[in-house]
Amino acid sequence: xxxxxxxxxxxxxxxxxxxxxxxxxxxxxxxxxxxxxxxxxxxxxxxxxxxxxxxxxxxxxxxxxxxxxxxxxxxxxxxxxxxxxxxxxxxxxxxxxxxxxxxxxxxxxxxxxxxxxxxxxxxxxxxxxxxxxxxxxxxxxxxxxxxxxxxxxxxxxxxxxxxxxxxxxxxxxxxxxxxxxxxxxxxxxxxxxxxxxxxxxxxxxxxxxxxxxxxxxxxxxxxxx
Ligand code: CA
Numbered sequence: 380x381x382x383x384x385x386x387x388x389x390x391x392x393x394x395x396x397x398x399x400x401x402x403x404x405x406x407x408x409x410x411x412x413x414x415x416x417x418x419x420x421x422x423x424x425x426x427x428x429x430x431x432x433x434x435x436x437x438x439x440x441x442x443x444x445x446x447x448x449x450x451x452x453x454x455x456x457x458x459x460x461x462x463x464x465x466x467x468x469x470x471x472x473x474x475x476x477x478x479x480x481x482x483x484x485x486x487x488x489x490x491x492x493x494x495x496x497x498x499x500x501x502x503x504x505x506x507x508x509x510x511x512x513x514x515x516x517x518x519x520x521x522x523x524x525x526x527x528x529x530x531x532x533x534x535x536x537x538x539x540x541x542x543x544x545x546x547x548x549x550x551x552x553x554x555x556x557x558x559x560x561x562x563x564x565x566x567x568x569x570x571x572x573x574x575x576x577x578x579x580x581x582x583x584x585x586x587x588x589x590x591x592x593x594x595x596x597x598x599x600x601x602x603x604x
Pocket of ligand 1: 386387388430431432433
């Protein structure tokens with residue numbers, strides 16, 4: 380198991396690193412928010428232990444940037460005060476758990492184990508509709524004996540459509556979630572990807588189709604119904 384510790388108190392960082400190495404975990408330590416974010420974005424960690432009060436970016440900014448970059452690594456935040464607002468703020472930004480300093484190392488280890496188990500389950504997840512299944516671990520779209528790999532944006536769009544079955548998904552929502560609010564993507568970017576996905580659905584021979592709801596957006600529908 381690979382853990383990232385982002386903590387600017389050097390003695391605490393060193394102590395945590397030692398405790399984790401005793402558990403045979405691989406540990407990287409970053410001492411400020413900017414390094415922490417870089418490590419977290421490019422290293423492949425199972426769990427990130429993230430202090431709130433950090434030089435550079437604080438822990439809230441780091442976790443928000445990670446989630447915005449679609450990095451879903453579980454994050455445990457370390458807060459200095461027993462401040463409920465800090466806890467809520469951390470969880471709002473996408474943290475999975477938090478601990479108040481000072482804490483007992485065994486408790487941190489227990490929470491790391493719990494979060495890494497949860498991560499393992501998420502990796503197996505898939506979403507289905509009728510004869511169509513999207514694997515969230517391999518980005519493959521499957522139907523019967525056939526399967527086809529989806530490119531990153533195709534995958535994100537299909538995941539949103541499958542997670543919102545029976546509701547209409549607007550182009551604005553797709554742009555915001557797949558390209559990001561500050562991108563300059565336009566409706567025709569979405570239309571292009573919807574057309575790629577339709578070709579792939581037709582290759583698979585699935586009964587599921589992407590219907591265009593004029594001036595509103597898209598919805599998955601069963602070709603039989
Ligand atoms: Ca600190």
